[in-house]
Amino acid sequence: MGKRLAVLLLTVLISVTLAGPAFAGVQIVIDKSTNRLQYWKDGILVKSFPIATGRDPSYTPEGLFKIVVKVVNPYYARKNIPGGSQQNPLGCRWLGLSIGGGGIYGIHGTNNPASIGTYASAGCIRMHNRDVIWLYDHTPLGTPVKIIRSHGVPEPRPKPQSVTIVVNGNKIPATIPVAPAGDGTPLLPLRTVFNALGYTLAWDGAASTIQVSKPGVNISIACVTGKVKVGPIEFTAKELTMVNGTTYAPGSLWQKALPSLQVLWNPQQRTVTFTSQPAAG
Incomplete structure (x- = not known):
């Protein structure tokens, strides 16, 4: 014993x-x-x-x-x-x-x-x-x-897919990165969508932010943290990402930043539709 x-x-x-x-x-x-x-x-x-x-x-x-x-x-x-x-x-x-x-x-x-x-x-x-x-x-x-190196086999990565972005009736073909947003919708090219909505974009290197503007509206988007500011409104776009020099964002960014904008995703047709809603009279 x-x-x-x-x-x-x-x-x-x-x-x-x-x-x-x-x-x-x-x-x-x-x-x-x-x-x-x-x-x-x-x-x-x-x-x-x-x-x-x-x-x-x-x-x-x-x-x-x-x-x-x-x-x-x-x-x-x-x-x-x-x-x-x-x-x-x-x-x-x-x-x-x-x-x-x-x-x-x-x-x-x-x-x-x-x-x-x-x-x-x-x-x-x-x-x-x-x-x-x-x-x-x-x-x-x-x-x-x-x-x-454990000699495991990495999972194959899917190829980027195409979507059609429709902004107030105008169709814009686009290729999106592999990763979808957290809700399963595709990430969308930031500049392409904002330009189609009539906004201009400028890069603020000192603050690492993208400044989006048009008369009466100013939006600040911090690329590192994903913080978005629209006047008194502030939220985080967690899936904000950059691929080959192009910044991509989830549709929820536009929905939160511009409440008068309706954003709809059709997974069958792979179409994201942006529609500006008339202001309440």
Whole structure:
């Protein structure tokens, strides 16, 4: 009995010794095979995010690393693009890894969310901007990051689909990104729809916002946070995203920002209809 108890205690001691460092605090696991990033805390999987990794398997190194630097609105030195710009391929956050001396590779946002889930980068790990903001806020410096390749098979990504946008009777063909809005309706090109409604758009680089206006109406849309302001009205367009330089938004953005506008989605005909309603007399 004493021998069995001793063996049991030794087994428990070995298990605790091996598991302790791996399950204490925060740990990030990146799987190149499935293009997923897992956020673990105290041995519990808290979040799992889709990511993009290297175009070639060798581009994103495998191994155990650490977060060594964190930057808000990182500057893209290669093409001299300032932080916060819509053209910045690093998105709104940078978490640098201890690879090759540190800071060369990182986990960052993107201005090309359609690439998420694919093998598209030069070695870094891309995330949706909304996801990398969460990761940035919850990841301390020194957090261990394990990059592996489990040899799983990534799910195939559907191709972008076409829709017809009808604005006050005028038809506008458009191609939409893969991801739909949260209610299942398609994301729509922001500039195309607003221009068809008679609005002009301007980019405010200092505030990272799109200014939409026409006589009597001014709308401010923050690209990083999705905050939309129309006079005293303020709300968040959570699915606001950018694909290949074009900003897309859910139909609910226009419905909330312009209450006199009716927005209808016909999934059978793949048609989104915008109709201006007459003001009450």
